[in-house]
């Protein structure tokens with residue numbers, strides 16, 4: 001829309017190509033992780049473009065699953081973090097696939113189900129934030145067989161250090177996981193463990209299906225660049241005001257930047273209220289006219305201030321790129337995250353509801 005002050009552009013074809021590349025390189029089923037509004041890319045359009053490639057979708061919460069059903073999405077949806085007994089009836093009513101991580105929840109599901117409910121069992125092999133302890137998992141899986149309305153469709157674990165160069169703990173987790181799988185005869189259950197980092201770099205973790213999120217959107221989870229991915233998101237904002245500072249004048253709250261000489265600045269219409277990190281105050285850069293320009297002073301809720309070069313020829317309304325390419329210059333999500341002292345996941349998922357998405 002021509003009046004947008006800031007917006008993202010989402011390249012859905014890039015997401016589809018990334019998913020095809022991941023699926024082809026692993027040769028396994030694809031559980032596409034679309035939690036947190038598909039990492040800020042918009043969950044419904046992402047599901048629609050991934051439908052021909054993905055075998056299943058995964059969200060984090062029951063609220064995300066219910067919202068997808070209400071939006072008319074009928075695909076299989078795994079809820080990665082389901083555990084409250086109160087959620088059981090809603091899981092069943094909306095035809096979602098829950099994750100089982102304890103007996104009480106499993107039992108409640110079995111009680112409220114009127115027909116067979118497919119479930120995935122989460123085994124804690126060292127991440128230590130959810131799931132059945134691996135030492136108790138074989139016994140648990142056998143006990144689950146007494147809950148006749150539950151069908152164990154999948155068994156999974158989650159890796160704590162797949163994105164680190166030292167893979168020793170990954171292999172310890174995989175050994176624990178395999179020891180459970182050996183003890184149980186879940187012949188038909190889909191076995192999965194690999195997040196993006198493991199899908200890209202650890203074939204031993206691929207099992208029957210991979211479970212990537214970040215890499216679908218074209219961002220590498222770790223330093224390894226084993227396959228070619230294409231970032232799908234560009235974030236833009238527009239210049240809203242132009243000004244100049246005389247020597248010694250300050251800018252924005254707290255006047256933290258002081259102009260060393262006569263300096264031209266522009267106000268860019270994005271702030272932390274849009275999810276643009278306040279941590280970029282004085283350290284971020286944006287692209288204006290195909291060149292990098294620094295953020296000066298504090299990032300405000302609605303706007304930020306950027307210093308121009310004396311030769312810049314720009315006007316109010318001109319486009320500023322926060323993430324993505326402009327001419328030959330590029331600011332990646334990773335760079336932005338690094339400057340803000342965080343990770344790409346957080347940057348993408350914090351892009352606010354106030355920032356409209358344009359699909360291309």
Ligand SMILES: *Cc1c(COP(=O)(O)O)cnc(C)c1O
Pocket residue numbers: 033035080158194195196197211212213214215221
């Ligand atoms: C978020 C999540 C994933 C996807 O992780 P990425 O690093 O984005 O690929 C996979 N599995 C579980 C259990 C998750 O919570």
